[in-house]
Amino acid sequence: MIKRSLFFENPAYLSTKDGQLVVTYPQSFVKPITVPIEDIGIVVIESLHVTMSSSLSNQLMQHGVGVFYCDERHMPCGLLLPLEGHTQQTERIRTQLDASLPLKKNLWQQTVSAKIVNQASLLESKDKEVQNMYRWAKEVQSGDQKNHEARAAAYYWPRLFPWDGFTRHPEGESPNHLLNYGYSILRGITARAIVSSGMLPTLGIFHKNKYNAFGLADDIMEPYRPFVDALVLDLVESGEDFHVLKKEFKVHLMGIMSMDVLLDGQKSTLMVAMSRTTSSLYDSLAGVSRKILYPVYV
Template sequence: MIKRTLFFGNPAYLSTKNEQLVVNYPEKEKGEKSIPIEDLGYVVLENPQITITNGLLMKLVQNKTAVITCDQQHLPCSFLQPLVGHSEQTARFRHQLNASVPLKKNLWQQTVTAKIENQAAHFLQQGKNALRLKRYAKEVRSGDLGNEEALAAAFYFQNLFDLDGFSRNQKGVAPNNLLNYGYAILRAIAARALVSSGLLPSVGIFHSNKYNAFCLADDVMEPYRPFVDSVVYDIVETGCNLEEFTTNMKSQLLCIPTLDVVLDGKLSPLMNAMSRTTASLYECFKGSRRKIVYPEFA
């Protein structure tokens, strides 16, 4: 089942009744609205004047709905996740924490290869020469010792957008603002799927920054990034003012969880594909399989 994403950009009072999320607005002319909680996958809270009850938060967490809050720049800055995401959580933690260094290096090699291959496929979709990216993908070694990921990313972003002065930098010029927003949504999707698979989002296979609580989410989301890039590319091609982050732009980026991706030769919503990816990652930690299931950009 495809879960819905709700975005709240205006002041609102959010509560719950009869297993529904109930929305009330300060404006009297706007009537009360309700949505079944079981249908929700993500709730994005942007406006600082939103009030949400603890009862609703409890039900959202029990439904494994990701609650995402935004900062003053309107970028997602926090993610609410359940303490218990899987019935076998403790055993799964042990498998993850006991993963050997060679295994993690192999998993990172698979991840980087899949990411660069998807970047190359995105290039081809936009009519760009992808031969260099394909070469980088073939040269990835265990643990990515040659740092092919960084080399590929530098070439990829230097040539993706036909914009003067653009370089990939979180605080750089637009469309970095759109990329940051899309990647933040993708990160929440990855974290939600990891928790549901009984894994620790903070213990990565490559990322290991002690100040990062989502190292593993940052690992598994890498091959999914080109899907976000594709959405941003389409927005850029419209010729709109990229510095003005409009509601329409946000609505397009908030559709990322429901994007169709190809997984094992079949179309699947991105959020479902991510769950398949994290489930296969656990099986790799457990030793029952050798490859992570990642989508192919098509």
């Protein structure tokens, strides 16, 4: 089942009744809207004048819904996730903590290789030369010791957005703001799936910054980033002014959740695929499997 994403940019009161999310607007002439909570995947609250009842927050957490809060720049700045995501959470977190360094390096090798392949596939769909990227993907070593990820990025970005002066940086010029927004949504989807698989999104296999609360999410989302890049490229090529983060653009980027992807020969939505990825991650940490399942861009 395809989950729905809800976006609130105007003042509203969010509550719950009979398993439904109820949206009540301050204007008396606007009728309340209801949405089944079980149908919701993510909620994005952009307006600073949206109020949510604690009962609704509890219901959303019980159903594993990711709730994003935005700052005054309209960028996602906070994420509400359930504390308990799996019946065997304690055992799974212990397995996560006990993972050896060689295992983590092997998992990062797989992750970087999958990311480079998807970047190459996206460029190839735009008739760019990418044979060197496919070669780099095969040459990634344990822990990516030779930093093939950075080499691929240096080749990838100038060809994806081929105009003078573009550099991929969170504080950079357009369309960096579109990439930032899409990656924030993807990060939340990844963190949601990690929690659902009984692990902590904080403890990364590569990202270990002590100030980063989503290190593992930042690791696992890497091969999924090109799917966001593809959505941003659609906006850039649409002919519209992409320098302003308009509502239509946000809705388009939130569509990443229901985007079709191919994983292990099966087509599914990205949100479903992410859950399969994090489940395979745990199997790898537990020694049940040796491979993380990542989607391929086609």
